Amino acid sequence: MADEPVDADLDITITYATDLFGQETVELLGKRLAAILGQVARQPATPISRLDILTPAERRQMLAEATGTAASSVPCSVVAAFDEQADRTPDAVALTDGHIALSYADLRHRAEALARTLRAAGVTTETPVPMLMQRSVDLVVGILAVLKAGGAYLPIHTAYPLSRMRAVAADSTSPVLLVDAAFRDHELVVGERAAGRQVLTCEPDPSVMVTDLPDVHPDQLCYVMYTSGSTGEPKGIQITHQGVVDLVRDPSWTMHTDDRTLFHSPHAFDASTWELWGPLLAGGQVVVAPPGNLDAAALQKLLHEHKITRLSLTAGLFRVVADELVDAFAGLTEVTTGGDVISAQAVNHTLEHCPDTIVRTTYGPTEMTLCVTQYPWRHGEQAGATVPLGLPLRDTHLYVLDRHLQPVPVGVSGELYLAGAGTARGYVNRPDLTATRFVVNPYGPPGARMYRTGDLARWDAAGNLHFLGRTDDQVKIRGFRIELGEIETSLTARPDVRHAAVIAREDQPGDKRLVAYLVPTDDGTPIDLAQLRRELGAQLPDYMVPSAYVTMAALPITANGKLDRNALPAPERHTTTDDTPRTARQDVLCRLFADVLGLPDVGTGDNFFDLGGHSLLATRLVNRIRTTLGVELGVRQLFENPTVAALEPHLTSARPARPTLRARSTGNR
Structure with a gap:
């Protein structure tokens, strides 16, 4: 770059390597430089950090690309939308578990009967009603009943430890706790009943005289869902x-009345929002999966038996099924995935083997009502090295901003802010946190807010948005959002732990897991890791319990005195290879265990989960056993018998594996 002053003007010439830069790129750099110099000339006292790098044309274009199709939202509540659909198709099947089937009229009648019971028990407008129930037809009836009573449903994850269940229930002022037979005598329920909270099931009280149900306003609270909190307490x-x-x-979904959607996600997880209300507000059918976790083979069986057309999976489970049993997707119109970084290989593998199935990738936090972007991948398209975040939903806004809330140029990393349709009210009883994360939107109308995600992202030249990482210590493990600080708080509260750090490691591609690094107290007492794991499991959900622990003399720090995460060593996984297989079948099982865990050897007495196994790897292992040994085995059996020695006897009584189900063309639906 050279400058030659001519009178009061400044002429700039840019010389560039044509094999590295295109002319359009260099011209844009020149326009940006001119814009910056103009700002400096007009306001020389402006700090460099506050100079706007974008040209006016770039700013207009970026704000336009960051906005979904503009459309006025039609005010409507979930209750009104469901009732409109029930009026249109009263006799169509709305809900089934394979044994019980409810039409839209039946579902409305049962929900309204229970809603009257809830009203009589004291549920009023926006009462958050805690629900401790298994996945079932009754659960869906109960959720709709809570909404028709004017309340909001507050699902308690059935896998939570008791202390966490109590923390969630304590956040609600509801006079009612809704349960089913499976949890009627649960320790939480017993305690809530003793404390004076009325415990109800989904059976309506025939003596109730309440007849009128309230009108539900679109801006009323619909549900409260809890995620991990950095302070050690979950946030609603x-x-x-x-x-x-x-x-x-949103028009991107194109739901139809003949769609059948599998409801299999935990109902305390926001993926259930789409699985329930997507079909029920469009005249489709919700197929309720059995309670508990599903392995790939059980999932495939359900998809085939119920002729499922729409399926939603977390990114981790999608990858496992795509790798191990991709034909399971062949009969679907669409499989939707998100909740974490999505495997491009899994997307491409599915499109190649299931050419009639759309793979819809999504992105979005719970604070924005499940998702804000989507992209429908079709046969013939190829995802690159990474899967972009997708296109904004209708009336949704995405901003990649610097620390001064100014848009950053194409290719530059910034923090992602979200606004528009779906923005949550905030956090239950946490006005401080709400004010921190939901901030004034300078690009919206007066009073508009935007959600600060903490995600780092960048736009590329083609207008695609790419996820780059986090600005904080939040991570995603198997689709669950986790604040590492919450785990560290639980660890350092122990008398034998002086310092603790928890990170998410991905030492094997696609296998992200939590590892805890511990510094014992100065008295020299060793940390009992087995006891620590048990006690941590009583405080935190299983997906927040680290799968490996490393004891250190001190945590490594950088020159600035911060934790040096890059210097934390990979955990060693010790196996008891002296426990050699005694039978040919044990030998096969040991090799399958080792292969799935990424280890050279596994002994017959080694615990699958102590070596780093988790629910997704368990699904992968069960499917490998099924295909290799030709026996039917459930994930639950592995959880109950996590060693080769304990598991092998159960294979002798297992049913022969069913043949892999393959989709058969039956013409147009």
Whole structure:
């Protein structure tokens, strides 16, 4: 670059290597430089950090690309939308588990009967009603009943430890706790009943005289779902009826009355929002999966038996099924995936083997009512090295901003802010945290807010948005959002732990797991890791319990005194290879265990989960056993018998494996 002053003007010439830069790129750099110099000339006292790098044309274009199709949201509650659909198709099947089937009219009648019981028990407008129930037809009836009573449903994850269940229930002022037979005598329920909270099931009280149900406003609270909190306590996210309606009525989904959607996600997880309300507000059918976790073979069986057309999977489970049993997707119109970084290889593998199936990738936090972007991948398309975040949903806004809330140029990393349809109210009883994460939107109308995600992202030249990482210590493990600080708080509260650090490691591609690094107290007492694991499991959900622990004399720090995460060593996984296989079948099982865990050897007495196994790897292992040994085995059996020695006797009584189900063309639906 050279400058030659001519009178009061400044002429700039840019010389560039044509094999590295295109002319358009260099011209844009020149325009940006001119814009910066103009700002400096007009306001020389401006700090460099506050100079706007974008040209006016770039700014207009970027703000336009960051916005989904503009459309006025039609005010509507979930209750009104469901009733409209029930009026249109009263006799169509709305809900089934394979044994019980409810039409839209039946579902409305049962929900309204229970809603009257809830009203009589004291549920009023926006009462958050805690629900401790297994996945079932009754659960869906109960959720709709809570909404029709004017309340909001607050699902308690059935796998939570008791202390966490109590923390969630304590956040609600509801006079009612809704349960089913499986949890009627649960320790939480017994305690809540003793404390004076009324415990109800989904059976309505015939003596109730309440006849009228309230009108539900679109801006009323619809549900509260809890995620990990950095302070050591879970935080409840408040979502409105309008947010749910805007999500499921987005034109990108193109739901049909003959669609059958599998409801299999935990109902305390926001993926259940789409699985339930997507079909129910469009005249489709919800197929309720049995309670508990599903392995790949059980999932495939359900998809085939119920002729499922729509399926939603977390990114981790999608990868496992795509790798191990991709034909399971062949009969689907669409499989939707998100909740974590999505494997491009899994997307491409599915498109190659299931050419009639759309793979819809999504992105979005719970604070924005499940997701804000989507992209429908079709046969013939090829995902690159990474899967972009996708296109904004209708009336949704995405901003990649610097620390001064100014848009950053194409190719530059910034923090992602989200606004528009689906924005949550905030966090239950946490006005401080709400004010920190939901901030004023300088690019929206007066009073508009935007959600600060903490995600780092960048735009590329083609207008695609790419996820780059986090600005904080939040991670995603198997689709669950985890604040590492919450785990560290639980660890350092122990008397034998002086310092603790927890990170998410991915030493094997696609296998992200939590590892805890511990510094014992100065008294020299060793940390009992087995006891620590048990006690941590009583405080935190299983997906937040680290799978490996490393004891250190001190945590490594950088020159600035911060934790040096890059210097934390990979954990060693010790196996008891002296426990050699005694039979040919044990030998096969040991090799399958080792292969799935990424280890050279595994002994017959080694615990699958102590060596780093988790639910997704368990699904992979069960499928490998099924295909290699030709026996039917459930994930639960592996959880109950996590060693080769304990598991092998159960294979002798297992049923022969069913043949792999393959989709058969039956013409157009």
